[in-house]
Amino acid sequence: MKAFIGIDIGSLATKIVLINEGKLVDHRTERSTYNFKKVGHNLFDDILVKNNLKRSEVYVMSTGYGRNTIDIADDRITEITAHAKGAQYFFPDAHSVIDIGGQDSKAILISKKTGNVVDFQMNDKCAAGTGRFLEVMAHALEVPINEFGDLALGSRKPASISSTCTVFAESEVISLFARGASKEDIAAGIHKSISRRVAGMAKRIGVAPKLIFCGGVAKNNAVKKYLVAELGFEIVSPEYPQLTGAIGAALIAQENNN
Amino acid sequence: MSLENDPLLNISNSILNPYIEDWQKSNKKVIGYYCTYIPEELLHAAKLLPFRIRATGTKDTDLADIYMVRFTCSFVRATLDLALRGNYDFLDGFLVCNSCDHSRRMFELFNLKVFNRENFNKKVPQFYLAIPHVITDEGFEWYKKEVEELKEELEKAYQIKEITNEMLLESINIYNENRKLLRNIHNLRLQEKPKLTGSEFLQINIANSSISKDIANQELNRIINGLKNRKPIDVSNKKRILLVGSIVDDIYFTQLIENSGAFIASDFLCFGTRNFNDDVQLVNYDDPLENITKRLYYRLSCPRMMDDHLRRLDFLKEEINRAKVDGVLLQRINNCDLHGCDNMLFTHELKELDIPVLNIDREFYQSDTTRLQTRIEAFIEMI
Numbered sequence: 001m002k003a004f005i006g007i008d009i010g011s012l013a014t015k016i017v018l019i020n021e022g023k024l025v026d027h028r029t030e031r032s033t034y035n036f037k038k039v040g041h042n043l044f045d046d047i048l049v050k051n052n053l054k055r056s057e058v059y060v061m062s063t064g065y066g067r068n069t070i071d072i073a074d075d076r077i078t079e080i081t082a083h084a085k086g087a088q089y090f091f092p093d094a095h096s097v098i099d100i101g102g103q104d105s106k107a108i109l110i111s112k113k114t115g116n117v118v119d120f121q122m123n124d125k126c127a128a129g130t131g132r133f134l135e136v137m138a139h140a141l142e143v144p145i146n147e148f149g150d151l152a153l154g155s156r157k158p159a160s161i162s163s164t165c166t167v168f169a170e171s172e173v174i175s176l177f178a179r180g181a182s183k184e185d186i187a188a189g190i191h192k193s194i195s196r197r198v199a200g201m202a203k204r205i206g207v208a209p210k211l212i213f214c215g216g217v218a219k220n221n222a223v224k225k226y227l228v229a230e231l232g233f234e235i236v237s238p239e240y241p242q243l244t245g246a247i248g249a250a251l252i253a254q255e256n257n258n
Numbered sequence: 259m260s261l262e263n264d265p266l267l268n269i270s271n272s273i274l275n276p277y278i279e280d281w282q283k284s285n286k287k288v289i290g291y292y293c294t295y296i297p298e299e300l301l302h303a304a305k306l307l308p309f310r311i312r313a314t315g316t317k318d319t320d321l322a323d324i325y326m327v328r329f330t331c332s333f334v335r336a337t338l339d340l341a342l343r344g345n346y347d348f349l350d351g352f353l354v355c356n357s358c359d360h361s362r363r364m365f366e367l368f369n370l371k372v373f374n375r376e377n378f379n380k381k382v383p384q385f386y387l388a389i390p391h392v393i394t395d396e397g398f399e400w401y402k403k404e405v406e407e408l409k410e411e412l413e414k415a416y417q418i419k420e421i422t423n424e425m426l427l428e429s430i431n432i433y434n435e436n437r438k439l440l441r442n443i444h445n446l447r448l449q450e451k452p453k454l455t456g457s458e459f460l461q462i463n464i465a466n467s468s469i470s471k472d473i474a475n476q477e478l479n480r481i482i483n484g485l486k487n488r489k490p491i492d493v494s495n496k497k498r499i500l501l502v503g504s505i506v507d508d509i510y511f512t513q514l515i516e517n518s519g520a521f522i523a524s525d526f527l528c529f530g531t532r533n534f535n536d537d538v539q540l541v542n543y544d545d546p547l548e549n550i551t552k553r554l555y556y557r558l559s560c561p562r563m564m565d566d567h568l569r570r571l572d573f574l575k576e577e578i579n580r581a582k583v584d585g586v587l588l589q590r591i592n593n594c595d596l597h598g599c600d601n602m603l604f605t606h607e608l609k610e611l612d613i614p615v616l617n618i619d620r621e622f623y624q625s626d627t628t629r630l631q632t633r634i635e636a637f638i639e640m641i
Contacts, residue, residue: 065628080636104629117640122633124619 001257002057006250007044007073008082008243009036009066012102012131013216015243016043018051018058019250024089026051027243036066044072061253063245065103077252079245084108084117086248087212090238096207098227098235099244100198100217102131107202119205129197131217133166137190140173141183148187149220155188169193188222195226202231211235214244259484261458266477270464270509271314273345277469281307282348287416289351292337292361294528295389295562296353297405299433299538299550302471303425304412306351310467312507313337316623325367329593331360332622333505338364341372347380351415353408355387357562358596383415389555391564398555405551426546430538436471437534439478443485444531448524448581451490456501456522457512463529464507491521497584497638498523500577503601504591505529510624515587518631519638524581526574532558535573561600570600571607578613585614585641587634591622614641 003025008015014036018026028043048055062073063082079099087094088110097108109119123129138148152158159181161169169190176186194217211233217223218241228235238244261267269275278288289306291298301308313336322339340346352373354365365386373382387404390397409421443462446453454462462481466474499520506512506527515522525531536557538549558573559566578586588604590597601617608615616637620630 065632068631078632078636078639080632081639104632117636120636120640122629 001059003051003053004250004253004257005044005047005058005060006082006246006248006253007040007060007062007064007070008079008246008249009040009062009064009070010079010101010103010216010245011065012135013242014039014043014064014066015246016040016047017243017246017250018047018053019247019254022251022254024240024243024247027240027246029242032066037070040066040070041072059253059257061249063249075253075256077249079104080106080108080120080122081117082245082248082252083214084110084248085115085251086244086246087214087238088115089247089251090244091210091212091236093210094212095209096202096211097244098198098202098207098211098213099215100129100131100194100213100223101215102135105129105198105201105215105217107198107205107207109205109207121201121205123198123201129194129201131215133169133194134190134217134220134223136166136170137173137187140170141187143183143187146219149191149222151184152187152191152222153225155182155184157185158188158192159185161186161189161193191220191222192226195223195230199227199230207231209233209235212244213237214241216242218242259488261454261461261481261484264481266465266481267458267461268465269468270461273312273314273340274348275465275468277473278307278309278348281470282350287350288348289353290346290349291353292364293355293357294533294560295355295357295554296387297408297547297550297554298471299426299429300405300409300412300421300547301353302429302432303421304416304418306412306416307470308467309349311337311346312464312467312505313340313622314464314508316340316508318623325371326360326363330363331358331591331594333507333591334360334364336622338367338372341368342375346372347378349382350380351383351385353385353387355389357389358594383411385411385415391562393556393559393563393566398552401555402548402551405547409547423544423546426550427540427543430540430546430550432471432475434537436466436475436478437537439475439482440466440534442482443478444524444534446482446485450582452493452521452523453485453488453490455491455512455516456525457509457516459522460506460509460512460525460527460529463533467529493521495519496521497641498582500524500526500574500581500583500586501530501589502526502574502586502604503589504594504597505622506589508624510627511620514627514631515634518634520587520634523583524577526570526577528560531573531577532560561596567600567603571604574604574608575611585616585637587637588615588617589620590618592619 004019014032060073062076067076083099087097105123107121111118138145213235218237290311298308316336319335319339321342322335356362538553588601605617
């Protein structure tokens with residue numbers, strides 16, 4: 001086997017990575033859309049062509065919510081196990097992981113001895129505390145999602161968003177508008193709300209430093225700032241937080257084939 | 259032996275079954291009951307067929323949601339929903355106990371909205387049994403009186419001259435035999451090379467609650483004989499787990515677990531060990547009804563019984579060793595505070611003993627299965 005591919009099919013984004021001798025060689029990210037199979041196939045074909053690889057020369061491990069349906073995978077692993085492994089690729093001394101993706105948020109504890117998962121928590125069937133919540137709120141404020149965090153960081157007096165439900169929070173935002181709150185303050189309130197919720201879930205399993213914050217939402221500095229405030233300790237994010245699961249999957253594929 | 263399409267196991271997939279239809283054709287009555295705290299032997303002695311109310315196969319609860327808000331137990335709502343759609347019209351009697359507040363309210367709704375609805379002309383006698391929530395000697399006296407009153411009510415409603423001690427003793431023997439047979443099948447499952455899956459075992463337990471025990475005992479003997487010659491199930495690549503918590507009456511859930519790399523080697527469920535672990539001890543032949551009531555009251559409880567958690571924990575510990583499980587899967591139907599409290603305590607207690615635990619909340623009916631599957635698969639990968 002020449003190389004290992006990890007493909008993480010999330011509800012919002014599909015991530016693919018190529019690993020060779022334990023090192024990240026290439027990667028791609030695309031929106032999953034309703035046809036995530038097609039998106040996965042396109043990314044897969046592209047990464048093979050660009051790296052002069054044949055299908056028979058790679059071993060593919062899938063993860064994420066579409067892991068069971070993507071037919072290019074040789075094996076599959078849950079995103080919990082994949083994120084724990086991926087976090088250790090960037091930080092070998094990782095103790096805990098918080099991953100906030102499009103549909104899920106999860107907290108994971110890693111064994112110091114074995115590097116395996118020892119405990120985890122996932123959010124309930126609800127969009128609160130996920131990337132989708134931020135997307136809906138950014139849309140309500142008419143702010144591009146990649147500028148949303150920075151807008152929140154400009155706030156001096158974050159508004160209070162008491163609702164944790166995406167649907168009700170949206171109407172709460174509208175009533176805050178009506179009361180004349182600034183965009184920055186509302187944005188900050190939204191970011192605080194999601195951080196509070198995720199931190200609450202993470203504390204339940206006893207997360208501690210070194211905590212790796214990953215998933216697409218880790219690119220958002222306001223969530224990071226408020227998570228630190230809620231948890232009471234510093235947290236770190238990898239260079240490519242969104243790729244953590246895919247990298248973990250590829251590394252597990254490599255381990256299983258050695 | 260193949261259990262696929264076995265006539266007994268097939269009964270578990272639907273509510274009404276051919277055995278019930280045959281039973282009623284010969285002018286005999288079926289009484290629906292809710293929960294396992296009711297004296298089934300007494301119903302059997304009254305020549306009634308006790309049918310445990312369940313909601314297998316429910317996909318949604320639109321009709322029941324008119325009367326019960328969404329945060330009430332989705333199992334209770336699902337049973338009401340089926341009844342509102344006419345699925346329980348075949349019942350000739352209905353017996354409910356105060357297992358929990360949700361089922362208590364459901365009893366009233368069955369009375370008002372199901373058995374008294376327009377164009378439903380059958381008169382269905384309804385019975386209610388109040389069971390104390392704590393296990394004390396005074397509580398037992400209360401419960402015994404309740405059961406004695408129920409006996410009189412049954413005699414009156416079904417025009418039975420008397421449910422005699424001889425009739426009760428005969429029913430006790432049949433029910434003790436039934437529990438023994440279920441334990442024998444359970445033993446064939448929890449061994450290292452099991453003869454049946456957890457899902458198949460659940461199906462047997464569900465079917466057993468939906469037919470007359472006289473027939474059930476013959477059927478269980480047939481299954482046991484068949485299993486003896488069956489090739490063991492290959493579970494070498496699976497993790498053995500103990501399934502604990504809220505009612506499970508639909509194999510979609512156990513199959514989801516067993517398709518995620520697990521084998522349900524044992525359980526602590528009311529359609530499982532909790533129902534057949536204890537027998538009626540015949541200590542007082544002059545008062546068999548008291549013996550029946552004693553079993554019900556002092557047996558292995560579910561969390562509706564307060565102050566009994568440690569006894570349940572002891573059973574879990576024994577069963578973990580007996581079935582040699584790798585981990586424990588605790589589950590509860592959303593918003594059930596009884597199982598919620600018990601599961602939370604179990605989580606801490608078992609973790610202290612270094613036993614891996616997964617604690618999940620779910621809807622009763624099939625919903626959000628991919629996320630459930632992710633949690634279960636991640637747990638299996640972890641242990």
